Amino acid sequence: MIPDLGKYADAVLWSYAASLGLLIALVVLSVMRGRKVRAEMEKLEHRMSRNG
Numbered sequence: 001m002i003p004d005l006g007k008y009a010d011a012v013l014w015s016y017a018a019s020l021g022l023l024i025a026l027v028v029l030s031v032m033r034g035r036k037v038r039a040e041m042e043k044l045e046h047r048m049s050r051n052g
Helices: 006-051
Strands: none
Touching: none
């Protein structure tokens, strides 16, 4: 199932691992930022509705 990568196996596998780790980090950071922005928007909307 795993292709024979020869002497470059370590470099290729570490590259895949690093890429996967960065993608996961980007998704997690995006979700966290989205939640933060949504909370700030709801707070602002609530404040605007009280003053309006």
